[in-house]
Amino acid sequence: MIQEKRLINEFLDFVRIGSPSGKEGKFSEVVAEKLNALGVKVILDKVGSLIGSDGSNIIAKIEGNNLPPLLLNAHLDTVTPGENINPNISEGVIKSDGTTILGSDDKAGVAIIFEVLRVLKENHLSHPPIDVVFTLSEEIGLLGAKNLDYSLLDAKYGYSLDSEKVDVITTSAPSHNKIFVKIYGIESHAGAKPEKGISAIEVAGRAISKMKLGRIDEETTANIGKIKGGSATNIVAGYAELEGEARSHSEQKLEQQTQHIIQCLKDAVQESKKIVNGEPLLARIEEKTTREYTKFNIPSSAPVVQKAINAGKKIGLEIRTGKGGGGSDANIFNEKGIPTAVLGIGMQNVHTKQESIKVQDLILGAKLLLEICKS
Numbered sequence: 482m483i484q485e486k487r488l489i490n491e492f493l494d495f496v497r498i499g500s501p502s503g504k505e506g507k508f509s510e511v512v513a514e515k516l517n518a519l520g521v522k523v524i525l526d527k528v529g530s531l532i533g534s535d536g537s538n539i540i541a542k543i544e545g546n547n548l549p550p551l552l553l554n555a556h557l558d559t560v561t562p563g564e565n566i567n568p569n570i571s572e573g574v575i576k577s578d579g580t581t582i583l584g585s586d587d588k589a590g591v592a593i594i595f596e597v598l599r600v601l602k603e604n605h606l607s608h609p610p611i612d613v614v615f616t617l618s619e620e621i622g623l624l625g626a627k628n629l630d631y632s633l634l635d636a637k638y639g640y641s642l643d644s645e646k647v648d649v650i651t652t653s654a655p656s657h658n659k660i661f662v663k664i665y666g667i668e669s670h671a672g673a674k675p676e677k678g679i680s681a682i683e684v685a686g687r688a689i690s691k692m693k694l695g696r697i698d699e700e701t702t703a704n705i706g707k708i709k710g711g712s713a714t715n716i717v718a719g720y721a722e723l724e725g726e727a728r729s730h731s732e733q734k735l736e737q738q739t740q741h742i743i744q745c746l747k748d749a750v751q752e753s754k755k756i757v758n759g760e761p762l763l764a765r766i767e768e769k770t771t772r773e774y775t776k777f778n779i780p781s782s783a784p785v786v787q788k789a790i791n792a793g794k795k796i797g798l799e800i801r802t803g804k805g806g807g808g809s810d811a812n813i814f815n816e817k818g819i820p821t822a823v824l825g826i827g828m829q830n831v832h833t834k835q836e837s838i839k840v841q842d843l844i845l846g847a848k849l850l851l852e853i854c855k856s
């Protein structure tokens with residue numbers, strides 16, 4: 482029932498409309514028009530102006546049978562470089578021309594949802610009421626989902642179409658803290674009076690060298706991703722700043738790792754202590770931790786998971802559950818009380834110029850979602 486050509490062509494059309502985070506305006510217009518053409522109720526919210534985007538979150542309300550309402554979600558934005566994308570198909574694989582990402586993350590999700598809505602309508606198939614939610618700026622902190630008006634939704638469970646392998650349903654994701662640190666050293670002439678300075682860069686270096694980073698254990702990761710500081714080679718650096726993160730499927734481990742990073746910095750500050758002319762000199766830090774999103778963990782026995790596994794069986798696809806390493810809009814939907822699992826849609830090497838998707842996987846993703854909606 483899935484019309485493969487229509488699905489592929491629509492996916493290619495979507496990819497050609499660049500929509501890097503913040504610049505989803507054109508794409509959200511096209512998506513809203515297409516939903517209108519399907520004759521469903523479409524709501525465009527004002528969240529874009531709040532989060533610095535020229536687009537809107539889009540909610541479509543589709544009537545259905547008496548079963549519990551279902552949420553289908555994909556995000557409208559892509560990472561960069563995500564404009565002037567020129568997709569091509571070779572040997573069943575869709576890629577960009579190598580100068581940009583492809584944008585299958587998450588336009589494959591958007592295209593699959595459209596194809597399934599069309600097939601449900603054309604064939605008069607019975608399905609639950611569906612809330613379709615297309616979000617803004619997922620890639621830069623789940624901003625669309627975080628600011629959505631949840632009173633507009635009726636869904637009792639849902640699926641975000643936003644991960645890689647079609648035969649894996651992601652049922653858990655970690656919590657994520659971001660850590661911002663400002664290090665204040667003491668400036669001094671690096672040639673004439675180096676002993677009177679305390680280098681913020683040295684403090685940063687000493688702290689980082691003591692930090693456990695990377696994969697901490699099977700549930701926890703950590704990274705210092707940004708560093709900048711100093712003003713000139715002949716000045717002992719008076720200032721440096723770091724940005725890092727920690728993620729864990731365990732709140733306790735996340736807290737431990739976050740504190741560990743901060744403690745390494747505090748230790749390095751203490752070690753920076755100097756006595757100059759009888760006066761103690763010390764660097765100092767200001768640190769701030771923010772919660773990006775909170776973990777979820779849906780049991781395998783939950784209806785949202787079982788429904789997907791059973792739908793897979795009907796199309797000869799054995800689906801297993803998987804753990805996610807990153808956040809997605811599903812974290813926010815789960816926080817808001819809508820158990821939402823993440824479906825794979827075939828995208829590969831996302832967030833790189835080598836991103837690709839197999840035509841067969843795109844079709845398989847659509848077949849799976851259709852079975853889920855029918856069941």
Ligand SMILES: [Zn+2]
Pocket residue numbers: 556586587619643
């Ligand atoms: Zn994505």
